[in-house]
Amino acid sequence: MGEDAESPKINHTFLRDYVTEADVISTVEFNQTGDLLATGDKGGRVVIFQRETESKGESEEVGETGDSGEYNVYSTFQSHEPDFDYLKSLEIEEKINKIRWLPQQNAAHFLLSTNDKTIKLWKVSERDKRPEGYNLKDEEGRIKDISTITSLQVPVLKPTDLMVEVRPRRVFSNGHTYHVNSISVNSDGETYLSADDLRINMWHLGITDRSFNIVDIKPANMEDLTEVITAAEFHPHHCHLFVYSSSKGTLRLCDMRASALCDRHTKLFEEPEDPGSRSFFSEIISSVSDVKFSHSGRYLLTRDYLTAKVWDLNMDKGPVETYQVHEYLRSKLCSLYENDCIFDKFECVWNSSDSVIMTGAYNSFFRMFDRETGRGVTLEAWRESSKPRAVLRTRRVYNGGKRRRGDVGVDSLDFTKKILHMAWHPSENIIAIAATNNLYIFQDRVNPEAQVQ
Amino acid sequence: MIHTMECAADAQSLISISLMKIHNSRTQRGGIKLHKNLLVSYVLRNARQVYVKEKYAEIYRMQQYEEVMTVCNEIQELNPLDLDAEDAGDEEQARAACCGEEASLCGSACHRGAAQPAAHARTASALFGCSPLEDGGKEPDPSYYRSCCMEAAPVPHCDQFPANGSTHCNITTVLDLDTHVVTTVENGYLHQDCCCCDALQCGQGAQSPAKKRKVEFGFCTSDGEEVSDLTSARKRAKREDCSYFHLDYTDTSNISNLISIFGSGFTGLLSRQADLEQICSKQVLASLGAWTRAIVAF
Numbered sequence: 001m002g003e004d005a006e007s008p009k010i011n012h013t014f015l016r017d018y019v020t021e022a023d024v025i026s027t028v029e030f031n032q033t034g035d036l037l038a039t040g041d042k043g044g045r046v047v048i049f050q051r052e053t054e055s056k057g058e059s060e061e062v063g064e065t066g067d068s069g070e071y072n073v074y075s076t077f078q079s080h081e082p083d084f085d086y087l088k089s090l091e092i093e094e095k096i097n098k099i100r101w102l103p104q105q106n107a108a109h110f111l112l113s114t115n116d117k118t119i120k121l122w123k124v125s126e127r128d129k130r131p132e133g134y135n136l137k138d139e140e141g142r143i144k145d146i147s148t149i150t151s152l153q154v155p156v157l158k159p160t161d162l163m164v165e166v167r168p169r170r171v172f173s174n175g176h177t178y179h180v181n182s183i184s185v186n187s188d189g190e191t192y193l194s195a196d197d198l199r200i201n202m203w204h205l206g207i208t209d210r211s212f213n214i215v216d217i218k219p220a221n222m223e224d225l226t227e228v229i230t231a232a233e234f235h236p237h238h239c240h241l242f243v244y245s246s247s248k249g250t251l252r253l254c255d256m257r258a259s260a261l262c263d264r265h266t267k268l269f270e271e272p273e274d275p276g277s278r279s280f281f282s283e284i285i286s287s288v289s290d291v292k293f294s295h296s297g298r299y300l301l302t303r304d305y306l307t308a309k310v311w312d313l314n315m316d317k318g319p320v321e322t323y324q325v326h327e328y329l330r331s332k333l334c335s336l337y338e339n340d341c342i343f344d345k346f347e348c349v350w351n352s353s354d355s356v357i358m359t360g361a362y363n364s365f366f367r368m369f370d371r372e373t374g375r376g377v378t379l380e381a382w383r384e385s386s387k388p389r390a391v392l393r394t395r396r397v398y399n400g401g402k403r404r405r406g407d408v409g410v411d412s413l414d415f416t417k418k419i420l421h422m423a424w425h426p427s428e429n430i431i432a433i434a435a436t437n438n439l440y441i442f443q444d445r446v447n448p449e450a451q452v453q
Numbered sequence: 454m455i456h457t458m459e460c461a462a463d464a465q466s467l468i469s470i471s472l473m474k475i476h477n478s479r480t481q482r483g484g485i486k487l488h489k490n491l492l493v494s495y496v497l498r499n500a501r502q503v504y505v506k507e508k509y510a511e512i513y514r515m516q517q518y519e520e521v522m523t524v525c526n527e528i529q530e531l532n533p534l535d536l537d538a539e540d541a542g543d544e545e546q547a548r549a550a551c552c553g554e555e556a557s558l559c560g561s562a563c564h565r566g567a568a569q570p571a572a573h574a575r576t577a578s579a580l581f582g583c584s585p586l587e588d589g590g591k592e593p594d595p596s597y598y599r600s601c602c603m604e605a606a607p608v609p610h611c612d613q614f615p616a617n618g619s620t621h622c623n624i625t626t627v628l629d630l631d632t633h634v635v636t637t638v639e640n641g642y643l644h645q646d647c648c649c650c651d652a653l654q655c656g657q658g659a660q661s662p663a664k665k666r667k668v669e670f671g672f673c674t675s676d677g678e679e680v681s682d683l684t685s686a687r688k689r690a691k692r693e694d695c696s697y698f699h700l701d702y703t704d705t706s707n708i709s710n711l712i713s714i715f716g717s718g719f720t721g722l723l724s725r726q727a728d729l730e731q732i733c734s735k736q737v738l739a740s741l742g743a744w745t746r747a748i749v750a751f
Contacts, residue, residue, distance in 0.1 A: 088630065093483035116483060177631050178487055197487045222629065228488045247488055280467055280503070283495035287488075337496065338470060343489050 025434035031101035034425040040096025050074035075164040080115040116179040121170035129157040182232045188239040195232035249286035271318040289345035294354040303348040323369045328399040349424045360419030381433045381440040464504035471497040
């Protein structure tokens with residue numbers, strides 16, 4: 001604990017729990033190889049972690065591959081600053097809403113980061129050599145006196161300490177009137193989309209002064225507004241397809257070959273509402289907070305307040321699978337509305353083989369569902385209960401019925417500890433969970449590689 | 454922690470909570486969150502529907518003249534907006550008409566009134582005051598019916614729901630974030646249902662005032678969403694002190710307009726039938742003004 005016997009009276013433990021608002025992680029994303037993991041926070045900073053590689057001679061006793069699986073800080077930079085729109089007298093938050101990595105094309109890595117209004121392209125490059133032996137400058141960089149130069153030499157590159165440089169390469173601004181909620185890089189590697197509440201724009205990565213508007217659901221009269229766009233994503237393989245979700249719980253698949261403006265969807269995915277379960281909050285809990293294509297491109301995963309659903313692109317009548325994330329909250333919706341928790345936007349992710357889906361909940365819990373068996377498991381991301389290399393134990397929320405030891409009662413749940421953001425390694429069973437200002441990285445040591453179906 | 458015992462699920466408290474959230478959202482960092490406010494407006498709409506239904510059920514259960522009078526009095530306390538000096542005379546007349554053995558006649562008349570979609574708003578107030586349960590099957594005396602349930606026709610709805618005691622319509626100003634066009638909507642209460650003869654005055658011609666403004670200030674929106682002439686737009690922003698997102702906090706009538714906007718606004722949420730329920734809801738919306746004044750007083 002760190003408290004010595006001489007001063008037991010003052011308890012400083014509360015200081016450890018105090019979280020600066022700016023340190024709260026707001027997005028997590030692996031790159032395409034999984035070697036790099038980027039997090040964005042409410043203070044506009046981006047922290048990139050890199051996976052450590054073991055040296056050739058040593059290997060873990062479990063007998064896995066050379067990577068140890070440990071992620072260490074690689075680089076940190078300030079992506080966005082607080083801004084002010086003087087025209088509308090609106091403050092623009094610096095919070096990073098989303099980070100998306102570009103496919104790697106050379107030694108450098110590129111990522112897109114966005115706040116509510118502006119998207120930026122960053123180049124992350126390493127420098128481990130520096131030129132030495134200039135003719136006109138000395139070692140400290142001072143200009144030499146020309147009269148002292150008697151011969152010419154060719155500068156040579158000498159190894160130096162590794163330096164990671166992050167530089168902004170593009171700034172895509174003034175594209176959005178409303179708050180940007182999603183960005184998605186196209187499989188063509190040249191374009192990406194950005195979505196706000198009412199519009200979706202398509203950009204070329206090399207052009208910052210213009211973008212194409214591909215979806216516009218703003219009504220002529222704002223008083224007729226009934227739904228907003230909540231998330232959007234490009235298809236992983238087909239560069240002409242993208243999907244966007246709405247606050248009404250619908251998904252729209254759009255084909256950009258059909259027309260320049262994709263206001264009219266190619267397919268509408270909607271589940272008819274159960275009239276028996278209607279309540280004051282039906283509209284809120286049906287709003288989709290996240291949508292993700294499966295790696296195969298065949299399925300869609302969506303998250304609304306109480307459930308996670310898997311949809312087949314070939315069937316628009318309803319989801320093929322529905323998973324109850326925390327059904328015990330259905331009777332608590334009124335209180336959750338009062339304390340604003342009902343507006344929390346949970347993300348959802350696929351594993352690399354599309355056999356498992358994962359999403360977050362409250363009390364530092366997150367849930368994984370095995371699609372084959374339909375079974376779900378609850379895990380906890382909490383410092384006190386997870387030491388490094390300890391095995392995560394499953395948790396249960398008790399809501400009537402037989403209570404087991406270790407179960408947590410519904411009324412004991414801590415709603416300030418919410419798992420909203422997470423990411424799954426693209427090829428291995430490594431997950432990154434953001435819990436307020438902490439990042440947890442868990443690894444499956446038993447099955448490190450994903451089981452390919 | 455959730456305190457399950459203290460959750461107030463009734464419509465009235467949900468309406469208050471929702472209004473508080475909308476009110477607080479104006480001062481939140483990052484600007485107004487459109488998505489969240491849209492969801493809150495859905496809760497507001499649902500709660501309002503339940504509240505109106507509950508009020509209906511409550512009224513229809515009243516049998517006794519004394520109970521009717523009690524409700525009348527209660528309604529008057531909740532709806533100071535409706536009662537001007539001018540209206541007081543009509544109210545007394547209505548009350549006097551709905552009395553004793555004639556209550557059943559009044560009731561059937563009101564009930565018939567309820568069936569007519571084109572009924573005037575006065576029918577609504579009479580409903581609150583009358584007991585429309587007994588349907589004796591008798592034909593009501595037309596003149597009696599009129600004095601009990603209807604105002605002398607036709608009266609523009611605008612004049613019957615003054616938010617601040619005046620007989621004029623309320624004015625709401627809406628700023629479009631994209632085009633920076635300011636639209637003035639008069640009679641914030643469900644202006645789509647308003648059947649005023651003078652369409653312009655009651656906000657149905659909302660487009661023309663907007664166009665008028667465009668010409669006035671020389672603001673060209675044909676360039677699309679990007680504001681090409683920042684200086685003229687800035688001048689406009691300075692001149693327009695009241696916009697949808699910058700209502701004057703001290704002006705409670707503007708807060709009632711906000712409610713009416715969320716009632717009449719997002720009209721995709723509302724049924725467009727001009728049935729009695731909608732007209733009754735105007736009364737309900739008017740009564741919300743009292744609650745919002747309570748909220749503003751915090």
